Amino acid sequence: MRFDGNTKKHYHITCLHCGAIEDAPIEPSDNSLKNLENALGNLTKHGIFGHKLEFIGLCSKCREKENGRFYMENLKECKETGGFK
Ligand SMILES: [Zn+2]
Numbered sequence: 532m533r534f535d536g537n538t539k540k541h542y543h544i545t546c547l548h549c550g551a552i553e554d555a556p557i558e559p560s561d562n563s564l565k566n567l568e569n570a571l572g573n574l575t576k577h578g579i580f581g582h583k584l585e586f587i588g589l590c591s592k593c594r595e596k597e598n599g600r601f602y603m604e605n606l607k608e609c610k611e612t613g614g615f616k
Contacts, residue, residue, distance in 0.1 A: 546590035547605055548597065555586055 542555040572579040
């Protein structure tokens with residue numbers, strides 16, 4: 532597992548097109564995620580002590596460039612393959 536320099540809990544937004552990674556400007560709701568971790572810990576034999584959450588989308592530059600075309604293509608692919616890999 533890899534960690535970046537920012538040790539404060541934060542999430543990333545990754546651009547599907549150019550791969551740019553930004554910090555998501557939100558304060559995570561720890562309660563819901565803690566509940567999820569607890570539930571997962573109960574459902575599996577894993578000792579869950581954290582999580583990684585990544586948001587995916589298009590950065591503003593790519594949105595301007597592609598004007599929504601790329602998004603629609605990937606949305607279609609996502610539905611066909613069951614997810615972005
Ligand atoms: Zn981009």
